[in-house]
Amino acid sequence: MKRRQALHALAGLGAGLLIGPVRSAQSLLPAAKTGRVVVVGGGWGGLSAAAHLRRALPAWDVVLVERQARFFSLPLSNAWLIDRVPGATLDHNYRQAAARHGYTFIQAEVRGIDRASRRIETDNGHLGYDWLVLSPGIAESLAPWVEGDPAALGAIRDRFDGAFVGPAGVRQLKQRLHAFAGGDWVMTVPPAPYRCPPTPYERAVAIASWWRERQIKGRLIVLDPGAGMAGYRDTFHRQFSDLIEFKPFVRIERVDPFKKVIHTDFDEIPFAEATLAGPQQAGALVAMAGLERRREQNEATGWADVDARTLQSQADERVFVIGDAVGLVSPLFGHYPKTGHMAVHHGRIAAAGIAARVQGKPFEPPFPDSTCWVYDSYTPPEMVRIDASYRIRGDGAMEQTIDQARENQPRGEEMAWAEGMFGEMFGTIK
Structure with a gap:
């Protein structure tokens, strides 16, 4: 934790300072003949940016740097x-995507x-x-829950990961869910803003559905810092009152992962299992x-400061x-909704903006949009489509419109949407 705090302190000292290790003498690639755009982060946004940059700047080097060997979709x-x-x-090969689109993939972790x-x-x-696109995703801030104790922090991540940050946590959650024999399972909902707001509620429905199908005697205790989503509160009450206990307006003060107890502002909640998702912020980069x-007073928000339309750093x-x-x-x-669909649109916008600047052309950025398909019932399957769109009002402020539509008899719409997104990111469709 001390090293992280030092990095955050150093980050404000100036653009010319290298934040990270001593400079390496080894160059990963020869100097670019024309120019180079580096994309850091191989999530939905980074993959989209790399693909669109390759098409927009065919004479330039386009490089995607990602620390993971393979992609795994959280949506x-x-x-x-x-x-x-x-x-x-959900599982895809970065090198195949790079080969299809024609950019360079480098598996490495950025340190500075x-x-x-x-x-x-x-x-x-x-x-x-020459140009840099950062798509670092999110990080969680769990240290306040354990008063900075590194052993307790490690125990939460190793045993009770919230499964929001990356694929390792989701895979861990699946193993724990499939091995669960019964008892109280606590799930925490992060305070806003956080990645894909319907996620914890849809996950609660998935877990309860799994238990019911296998006749597992469990109780899922959902701790929410706010009021929750009205549609899901209704689902919890109508379909899963015997399996889900929803607790709104709960403030977590301390977590003891060794004794398996959560201390809130009202009481203590013991648990047999837990999915502990904490406050989120931008990835460390x-x-x-x-x-x-x-x-x-120069207080950091934890999120990137960008132009709302171009996504260019301020x-x-x-x-x-x-x-x-x-x-x-x-x-x-x-904030924009933190969804995969939104990230893909961000990648398109950043790529188009960089290409316009390189080519000396005017650029009017399009508005992004977001579509999110979520289950509110798995048996029978019932889904909700959530769409977000944007415009600039007469007073210059950006306005968001949210539309929701129920699909009580879905026919694979979410899979068709995903296949379209993956096809764009991985080059399997033109």
């Missing part, structure tokens, strides 16, 4: 937890960003860039590069930040 993973979606649908020199440092060497949005015109890491974009609604 649709709740259905995967209970064997409603095959793993092959020198914006003055336009250079990133990884665990395998350094790489220069945003703070590492000094790109955080700050409040008055601190560096050569850097774009996309996807879930993006911070406040409007005083009317706050």
